[in-house]
Amino acid sequence: MNEMEKSNTKPHAVLFCYPLQGHVIPSVHLAVKLASKGFTITFVNTKYIHHHINKSKSKPNHTSKDDDDDEDDIFAGIRNSTLDIRYATIDDGYPLGFDRSLNHDQFWDGFKYVFPAHVDELVGNIVRKHSQPPLTCLIADTFFTWSSMIASKYNLVNISFWTEPALVLTLYYHLDLLIQNRHFGASHDNRKDTIDYIPGVPEIDPKDLMSYLQATDPRTTVHKIIFRAFADVKKADFIVINTVQELESMTISALQQKQPTYAIGPIFPSGFAKSIVPTSLWSESHCTHEWLSTKPHNSVLYVSFGSYAHACKKDIEEIAEGLLLSKVSFIWVLRPDIVSSDENDILPVGYEEAIKGRGLIVPWCSQIEVISHPAIGGFITHCGWNSILESIWCKIPLLAYPLLTDQFTNRKLVVDDWKIGVNLIDSKPINRKEIAEKINRVMSGKLGDELKKNIMEARNCVENALGHGGSSETMFSRFLSDVNTQIEKLRGV
Template sequence: MAAREKKGPHAILIAYPLQGHLIPSVHLAINLASRGFTITFVNTYSIHHQTTKAINGNCSGEDIFAAARESGLDIRYDTVSDGLPVELDRSLNHDEFMSGLVDLMPAHVEKLVAKIMQQSSPPVTCLVVDTFFVWGSPIAKKFGLLCVSFWTEPALVYTLYYHMDLLKKNGHFACQDNRKDPIDYIPGVKTIEPKDLTSYLQDDDANTWLHQLIFAAFNDVRGADFVLCNTVQELEPQVIEALQSYKPFYAIGPIFPRGFTNNATVATSLWSESDCTQWLNSKPHGSVLYASFGSYAHITKTALWEIANGLLLSNVSFVWVLRPDIVSSNDVDPLPVGFKEAVRGRGMIIHWCSQTQVLTHPAIGGFLTHCGWNSILESIWCEVPLLCFPLLTDQFTNRKLVVDDWKIGINLIDNQMVVTKEEVLKNVNRFMDEKIRNQLKATMGGIKKKLEYALGPGGSCEKNMECFVKELNAKSNIIASVSTD
């Protein structure tokens, strides 16, 4: 029993209830647990129901970390209400969902944290919360815990939000007529075009509830003791160095599961996965375009039809992930009439899949993506070039990194405001041309080496994680000694 009391830190980790945030949160939990942490991982009721239903066909699953715990990791599992009924369609009621996370969820979290602290051994050390939760710091301080803010997007996106005041002051954001000239005053960022800011920072009106959420989140993060970022120091060195002048900011990415594709032990999919392996096995090496617009962003039916018709005209083989609510939960079959029949044998259309499993298949030659950060990191690791079609939030900034800075992808649409089947046809064919893809893959190989180095012995991921754990323990010991005086 005495040995157990000497165990490492105990972290309560609360995952933001969107799949793009859930996946790296799960991997972070496993990473920390493998370093001797006790982790109490918290999902919302609604996410728990979705993930267990997706894997079991029902909602009876009790603990998504059961298999991980059998491997020797001390990961406990709990659930909390986000303040809304589980059966509410959060995709159709997006504003209500987001406002609930701000106004209703904190009271439930406080109650759960109090319960965990009373019942758990070893004692809880810190609270790890997604940066977009606006209440992390005050709840942590109420219970005498250290607050660790977890940022799941690039450091470039973080620093743009962190410096919203500078963007406002210089007239590039939240003005009646935002300036359109390049931005060259953000610390650690050489220059960035206004069109490459996140979608919310391109708005003239910053009085929406969503902008208020972002303002509150980046006010709250100033009270955090540490920031962990799922990025790679070798990819964003200047930005990260500038951010480290404000508070301990650790680039600990890429946060991948062991073996990369070995993520089946923890349920993170919100929909049942289709297996594309047999179909892909029938296709030539590098001939298939994988298309997915992620787990959250929506697309208009008009744009979807233009992309569909462009793919139809291209004669390129493709796997297209179209989740059930890609346009709306009320429109479960949004494709053009006759499209599925017209591409039969050449195109496979599914609701969801294991993306890492598809990307590692040799038949995949490219990825038509919304530029979600998880998708970009996974594509780099698999050396699959990117055809970029950003839809929302950080995806516009991520596109800049992929196309303009790292040169590992091209744009689907040159003018991101207008989608036409002709331009889709032109750029799909250009992208899938063997010569173009080989050029992109050659560049991507150099970027992948940076990820491999970061994850290897002595790499930045390992060094930064060790530094974080050391600093966390040191600060915890100081707090403990003060509280016992």
């Protein structure tokens, strides 16, 4: 077989990343993982996401045009003869300066109409230009609404990539059952009884549903996207999930009865080191490691509420005072827009002076670098799925403070099912004394010891899944084989 023939037999996937920080990270790592197994990947970001990733990087002084060209490609640092990852950006329909957070509904409403046309144009161009190897697969985040249409139009294997736990996927997947049983939808009557009819889910309390499924008005822009996306995912050839079979075995098994589904997570960068491929939309503070190195092991609490969700100013103030009362050392990642894009003065007057030496507040940091430091002993988290998986790997007990969407359901897994964390507060309104008490119980009490024991078991489970012959490695190999079989079917081989 000559080089051209070899090239033509390689699978070539175009991978569309959902334009949110929590989706960018696992999508980049999936692209690298697939490329390391012989895939050609064309990775697609929106121009807005690409702009913010490049803007967030600390840029050295460039001495050549080639250096400047590298700034246009986030994969430039890892591209070599064995990894064939190509990079493209497309418009999301809005100017770069448009505040997508402040104008949330307007952005997503336009995005769902405009973006598919740009996707169609890009995929069509790749196909018409007869790329080598030829395009064979479409990998799209499950939240996209157009995947089956594009895959069918260009005769591509349709792969849906789910970046959250299987529990969240199956709840969205069975929206019809929630509507029929009046736990959600137009006839929603705020039922409080336990939901026990979802395949693969023994039972779940309505308060543990995703925030969008707790909403009383199902006619919003986001709901329209959810309805279309989870009708579309049922047409996918394969579903790939960033989770671990043993952590969600019953749920995954039930999904596998519906469609070919593969739990291949957690999808981390090699060696759980900071990724060489830049993925952060925010400039990262570089002072955290030096500061942490002055602290005893397991003595520092890490606090972060992720990249997207907002909190109210009153809650931020109570958390700030609770941290102060606890007398525990802490690093707090406090995004400038945590309350709102146009609200900057969010901490109590004189707060940073009051915590001097004991607390460090940064706008953003490399979370992997911080939580893998031996000084970290606990994590107040919004319960984003990436944060949960990273904390399990680093054996860091959690204090859960969910804010939005899947975070409420993720909290159930962390606190109720796996018992690797506790609620930061048990009921609202949020209270500084309760916060301080919970922090101390996790950082230095018997509760902390129990959580550490449970999280060690979870870490062993995850490590085994990723190891030779483990469930995630086995599932990934099966996925690759099944994709190649499906490619041959589409080619008529």
